[in-house]
Each structure stands twice: as structure tokens, then as C-alpha cells.
Amino acid sequence: MERFLSRDARNFRPSAIRAFAKLINDPSIISFAGGVPSPETFPAERIAEIAARVILEKHSVALQYGPTRGLTRLCDFVAAVCRARGIDCTPDDVLMTTGSQQALDLIAHTLLDPGDVVLVELPTYIGGTSSFHARSAELIGVAQDDDGIVPDSLAEVAARTKPKLLYTIPNFQNPSGRLMTQQRRAEVLRIASEYDFLVIEDDPYGELLYVREADTLAMKSRDDDDRVIYLGSFSKVLAPGLRCGWIVAAPELLSKLEIAKQAADLCSGMLDQSIVDEFTAAGELPAQIEKVRAFYRKKRATMLEALEEHFHDHATWTPADGGLFTFVTLRDDIDTAALVPEAISAGVAYVPGAPFFVDGSGRNTMRLTFAKENDERIREGIRRLAGVLNF
Ligand SMILES: Cc1ncc(COP(=O)(O)O)c(C=O)c1O
Structure with a gap:
């Protein structure tokens, strides 16, 4: 079979952490390893009501093919959301996608030739690197510190490698949880302009904020020369x-992405879009966002307190x-990967950090999510983890 595979397929890489996540579905294990939202935050009853209604009353839209760009009223709503994030846009600047993961794939398909250089943060989101690897791109890391991408590192790597793209997640990055400062965002764009590369700004977490002073204004709000491709979800x-x-992207690029999407799936699921459209048109999203924030805010505080108690001076x-x-x-x-079996035996799971670093570093790091467990299990899990690490 190998001989039939395309050149790109030979570069496909399975997600190192998805394989790992399968191992930790055991309820006896306290898991900080997941990367998904808690089902407790899903407004399931409302979604069920809306789904029943759109299927019965709007099936000529909800069960039919739809426009590749997306459901018109939903595009209007999304454009308004983006304007609230500081982005100057209209519904014509929006292309709805099957999750922002499809956006990454469409962009990679539309922009990358084999060997093109894509710069990614150290560490970065594995779904992003998968999409770029799948188009045989070369991935090169740029350093981050607590303020976000380090401008000197970006400028040095850009001068050396002539990248086509930078992939960044400025708001509460997966996996690092970091927020890039507005000053750094401006510097990143200045460097993008100087070395003439495009920027993918992936922003699925911007609304999930737990402190009042966090400034999540989109990088695209400063995008004077149409360099930033903004993704939301x-x-x-x-x-x-x-x-x-x-x-949300420049019109010439968006029409190419639309053609790539036609080839990929004609349109995103109309039932899904119809449900989201009804929910948002009824004005229910702001209250839902408040609920989700309150749900995670408490768990996040518990995890930070437990880390302070058990990891202080060690990490x-x-x-x-x-x-x-x-x-x-x-x-x-x-080496956090080497310690996984011991942690699992102690009844606690995390994701080792190395797979998030394209340069092979990060062996001494780990990603912890507070999304899944309750307060008591978060405290107990961090205590067990400290035991595994001999703190
Ligand atoms: C940074 C980042 N981008 C994109 C995605 C994909 O999200 P979606 O469900 O919109 O495809 C995720 C999901 O975890 C993510 O963390």
C-alpha cells in the first residue's frame, strides 16, 4: 500500500497526544490530561429544543446543502463578534468552517507547497502542526516567554528561514495558557511586515477569560496590510x-479558501450551523459564555492553589x-514522558510537554487541564502528582 501513498500522505503524523488520551479514560484516574471542554458546560437541553425545532420547521435549510461561505445570518453574527474583538470586517469577510481545525487544513492546502517554512510557537497546538505537516511544510519554532512570542527570536528565525506563515495563538494558548501582550502583538506584526510573511491568528479561547484585566483584543485589529488570517470557533x-x-481574511485569499472548502465538503453541516444560528440569534450566547467562565474560573483557582501548595519552589x-x-x-x-507510567499507577494523568515543541525540547514540561475534574479531585490529583515527582 505504501507505494500508492501521495508525497503529502508520507508526511502525515498521528497526534502524539490523541493516542495517549485514549489510555486515560479510566474513571479511577484523576485526569489533567484531556484537551476538551467539560460536557457540563454544554447547554444540552437548549440545543435539543432548538435541534427539534429547526429539523421540524426549517428542514428545507437545516437538512439541505447550504452556501459554502456559511449560513447568511450566522455570518452576520460572526462578523459582529469579530468587530467586538476589534476587527474591521463585514459578513462578506467571513467563511464558516467545520471547526477551526478545518480552517487550518484549508489554509495549509491553499498556501503551502512542500518544503515551505511555517513558524510556530514553542510550544504550539498539535492540531496546527498536523495540518502543516500534512502539506509537507517545514516547521520551525520561535521562542515564547510569559509575554508571548519573543520578537528577537522571531526576527532571527524569519531572517534565516524566509517563512511563508507564522501560526500563533495569542489568547490563552493551547498548550501554554499564555496571553500575548498587546505590545508583543504589535511587534510580531511589524516583523511579519518586514520579512513579508502571513500570520494565522487562532483564537478559540479569547472569550474564556477568568480575570478582569486580561487584554484579548485581536492581533487582526492592528492588521493594516491584510496579513492576518483570523480564526474563531x-x-x-x-x-x-x-x-x-x-x-476572517483578505477577500482574494478568502475566495481561494472558499474554493478549497468546496472541494473539501461543499459546505459545513447545515444542521450544526442552524442550531448555532438559532442560539446566537436568540441572544443566548453572552449568558452562556458567562456560565462557562464561572464554571472554569473556580476550577482554575483550585488548581493554582494546589500547585502553590505542592509545587512551590520545585516548578x-x-x-x-x-x-x-x-x-x-x-x-x-x-523527563515528564518517562514518568507517565508512574503517574498512572499513582492514579493521576497529565500530558507530557515534549510533543508540543517542534524542536524536540520541552521534556521537562507538562500540560494540565482543570476542565475535567471537580475541586476535590483537582486537589488530590496535584497532591499525587507532587508525590510522583518527589516534591
Ligand atoms: C488552539 C486550537 N485551535 C484549534 C482547535 C480546534 O478547534 P475546533 O473545535 O474549532 O476545530 C483547538 C482545539 O482544541 C485548539 O486548541
Whole structure:
């Protein structure tokens, strides 16, 4: 079979953490390893009511093929959401996608030739790297610190590698939980302009913020020369099974992405879009976002307190002012992947950090989510983890 595979298929890489996540569905294990929203945040009854109504009363739309760009009223809503995030756009600038994951794939398909260089943050989202690897791109890491991408690192790598694209997640990044400062966002765009590359700004977590002072204004709000391809998603605030994400980009690029999408799936699921459209048109999203924030805010506080109690003096971790994750950095000689079996035996699971780093570093890091467990299990899990690490 190997001889029939395309050149791109030979570069496909399975997600290192998806394979791992399968192992930790055991309820006796306290899991900080997942990467998904809690089902407790899904407004399931409302979704069921809306689904029944759109199927019975609007089936000529909800069960039919639809426009590749997306359901018109939903595009209007998304454009308004983006304007609230500081982006100057109209519904014509929006392409609805089957989750923002499809957006990454369409962009990679439309922009990348084999060997093109894509810059990614160290660490970065594995679904992003999968999409770029699948088009045989070369991935090169740029350093991050607590303020986001380090401009000197970006400029140095850009000068050396002539990238076509930078992939960044400025708001509460997966996996690091970091928020890039507005000053860094401006510097990143200045460097993108100087070295002439495009920027994918992936923003599924911007609304999930737990502190008042976090400034999540989109990088695209400063995009004077149409360099930024902005991605959004309803997955983290509503339900990821609804597979509704979007792209806002320059018109010439958006029409190419639309053609790529026609080839991929003609249109995103009309039932999913219809449900999200009815929910948002009824004005229910702001209250839903408040509920989701309140749900995670408490768990995040519990995890940070437990880390302070048990990891103090032994490790550093990111503040997780938003999003679903905190990222822990341990002593240089600790290999978190090697410790997974011991942690599982102790009844606790995490994701080792190395797969998130395209340069092979990060062996002494781990990603912890506070999304899944209740307060008591979060405290107990961190205590067990400290035991595994001999703290
Ligand atoms: C940074 C990032 N981008 C994109 C996605 C994909 O989200 P969606 O459900 O919109 O496809 C995720 C999901 O975890 C993510 O963390």
C-alpha cells in the first residue's frame, strides 16, 4: 500500500497526544490530561429544543446543502463578534468552517507547497502542526516567554528561514495558557511586515477569560496590510460537536479558501450551523459564555492553589488567566514522558510537554487541564502528582 501513498500522505503524523488520551479514560484516574471542554458546560437541553425545532420547521435549510461561505445570518453574527474583538470586517469577510481545525487544513492546502517554512510557537497546538505537516511544510519554532512570542527570536528565525506563515495563538494558548501582550502583538506584526510573511491568528479561547484585566483584543485589529488570517470557533463556548468555526481574511485569499472548502465538503453541516444560528440569534450566547467562565474560573483557582501548595519552589507554571490549561515547567533533568507510567499507577494523568515543541525540547514540561475534574479531585490529583515527582 505504501507505494500508492501521495508525497503529502508520507508526511502525515498521528497526534502524539490523541493516542495517549485514549489510555486515560479510566474513571479511577484523576485526569489533567484531556484537551476538551467539560460536557457540563454544554447547554444540552437548549440545543435539543432548538435541534427539534429547526429539523421540524426549517428542514428545507437545516437538512439541505447550504452556501459554502456559511449560513447568511450566522455570518452576520460572526462578523459582529469579530468587530467586538476589534476587527474591521463585514459578513462578506467571513467563511464558516467545520471547526477551526478545518480552517487550518484549508489554509495549509491553499498556501503551502512542500518544503515551505511555517513558524510556530514553542510550544504550539498539535492540531496546527498536523495540518502543516500534512502539506509537507517545514516547521520551525520561535521562542515564547510569559509575554508571548519573543520578537528577537522571531526576527532571527524569519531572517534565516524566509517563512511563508507564522501560526500563533495569542489568547490563552493551547498548550501554554499564555496571553500575548498587546505590545508583543504589535511587534510580531511589524516583523511579519518586514520579512513579508502571513500570520494565522487562532483564537478559540479569547472569550474564556477568568480575570478582569486580561487584554484579548485581536492581533487582526492592528492588521493594516491584510496579513492576518483570523480564526474563531464556537467549540469552547458552546459545544465542539457542533463543529462551527470561521475564518476572517483578505477577500482574494478568502475566495481561494472558499474554493478549497468546496472541494473539501461543499459546505459545513447545515444542521450544526442552524442550531448555532438559532442560539446566537436568540441572544443566548453572552449568558452562556458567562456560565462557562464561572464554571472554569473556580476550577482554575483550585488548581493554582494546589500547585502553590505542592509545587512551590520545585516548578513554575503559567497563570491560566483564560483558556483550559496551565503549563508546568520542572527541573531540567526531569523527563515528564518517562514518568507517565508512574503517574498512572499513582492514579493521576497529565500530558507530557515534549510533543508540543517542534524542536524536540520541552521534556521537562507538562500540560494540565482543570476542565475535567471537580475541586476535590483537582486537589488530590496535584497532591499525587507532587508525590510522583518527589516534591
Ligand atoms: C488552539 C486550537 N485551535 C484549534 C482547535 C480546534 O478547534 P475546533 O473545535 O474549532 O476545530 C483547538 C482545539 O482544541 C485548539 O486548541
